[in-house]
Amino acid sequence: MKKRLLFVFTIICLPILANAHHSTAANFTQEIISVKGIIERVRSVNPHSSILIKNTDDEGEITFWLIETTSRTTLNRQGVSLDVMEVGSEITATGRKGRREYTMYLQKISFEDGSEFFPRQDRD
Amino acid sequence: MRIFLSAILVILPDTLIAATALDGIWVLDGPGTESEILLTEEGERLRIAYDLLEDDPSLYCTPASVARIWANPGSRVEIEQDEEHILISYELFDLRREIPFIKSSIADFPSTKNLEGTEFAQMGSSVAWYEGDRLIIESTNHIHGYIRTSRGIPQGSNTHAREELEVDGDILHITHTYTDESLFEQPLILQYSFNRLENVEIERYNCTDADYDWFIELNLHKEDQT
Numbered sequence: 001m002k003k004r005l006l007f008v009f010t011i012i013c014l015p016i017l018a019n020a021h022h023s024t025a026a027n028f029t030q031e032i033i034s035v036k037g038i039i040e041r042v043r044s045v046n047p048h049s050s051i052l053i054k055n056t057d058d059e060g061e062i063t064f065w066l067i068e069t070t071s072r073t074t075l076n077r078q079g080v081s082l083d084v085m086e087v088g089s090e091i092t093a094t095g096r097k098g099r100r101e102y103t104m105y106l107q108k109i110s111f112e113d114g115s116e117f118f119p120r121q122d123r124d
Numbered sequence: 125m126r127i128f129l130s131a132i133l134v135i136l137p138d139t140l141i142a143a144t145a146l147d148g149i150w151v152l153d154g155p156g157t158e159s160e161i162l163l164t165e166e167g168e169r170l171r172i173a174y175d176l177l178e179d180d181p182s183l184y185c186t187p188a189s190v191a192r193i194w195a196n197p198g199s200r201v202e203i204e205q206d207e208e209h210i211l212i213s214y215e216l217f218d219l220r221r222e223i224p225f226i227k228s229s230i231a232d233f234p235s236t237k238n239l240e241g242t243e244f245a246q247m248g249s250s251v252a253w254y255e256g257d258r259l260i261i262e263s264t265n266h267i268h269g270y271i272r273t274s275r276g277i278p279q280g281s282n283t284h285a286r287e288e289l290e291v292d293g294d295i296l297h298i299t300h301t302y303t304d305e306s307l308f309e310q311p312l313i314l315q316y317s318f319n320r321l322e323n324v325e326i327e328r329y330n331c332t333d334a335d336y337d338w339f340i341e342l343n344l345h346k347e348d349q350t
Contacts, residue, residue, distance in 0.1 A: 025274065026176055026273075026274035026275070027176060027177070043332075045330075045332040046329050046330060046331050046332060047182065047185075047216075047331060047332075047334075048334065052339070052342075061346075062345075063343060063346060064339065064342040064343055066336075066339050070198070071198070073198070073199075073215070073327055073329065074198045077198075099176070099177060100177055100336065101343070102339075102343055103339075
């Protein structure tokens with residue numbers, strides 16, 4: 001009897017790996033999307049830096065997308081600067097689709113000249 | 125003249141050694157672990173009512189709870205101690221948590237404020253003491269907040285928290301136990317580890333509120349078309 005009770009107690013106390021407890025991870029889905037657009041605004045701030053782009057589809061319909069990324073502090077420590085993002089230039093942003101409409105968590109920026117920009121992700 | 129030099133063997137008490145080991149700058153190592161979360165009816169009600177995109181205090185540069193502030197990837201935490209206090213400086217939101225070494229009572233004012241002097245009762249009122257080489261921090265007087273902002277796991281005015289900090293070499297281990305019979309069927313136990321950083325400083329965070337209203341307005345024309 002004592003052995004059985006001990007076994008049950010152990011099961012109850014087993015730690016569960018914290019899964020996506022960080023709210024940034026929860027604000028974005030696991031779906032990877034890409035959006036092409038013209039850079040309208042760049043903000044390097046804490047806790048989340050962002051790039052606003054204007055996408056125009058084949059029918060001329062305009063949609064603004066907010067591409068979010070990690071904090072200014074983290075970017076600085078990575079030696080990465082958003083200064084490479086020039087307002088008016090065309091980019092393709094790839095990342096996790098946001099739960100807030102027309103938002104994305106940045107994984108990669110592809111520039112017209114073929115170069116790419118990768119911020120390191122916040123660890124979940 | 126003869127000078128007699130005598131070697132004096134100084135035996136440092138464990139608490140002093142522990143205090144020295146705890147001091148320094150730390151950064152979170154991984155997501156940590158948590159025990160099974162069993163909410164009461166009231167806890168579940170609060171969880172269901174939570175809207176991640178609107179109710180997360182982090183959106184407004186406000187700490188949701190002590191647990192949320194500890195468990196922020198990439199943000200540095202500095203621990204300093206003197207005879208009367210432990211001062212924990214969290215880079216996130218420029219928070220400064222000053223905790224007295226008084227075991228007998230807990231103050232009724234918040235232990236945490238930011239560099240502008242704004243107090244945050246979400247992080248409670250705390251006292252600290254050593255048990256052997258473990259630093260114990262007990263906190264009460266919380267206001268409503270969220271232990272897990274990704275899932276709306278709440279805390280409230282009846283919430284009691286106990287943090288146990290222990291250093292093993294250059295690793296800081298924290299066990300964080302939340303109890304609140306009004307919200308949890310059983311204590312919620314969180315565990316995380318931190319790595320020591322050398323030759324770095326805590327940087328000014330200067331948080332910017334997350335305002336999405338201007339962005340939503342940009343695409344309002346699309347709703348008009350549907």
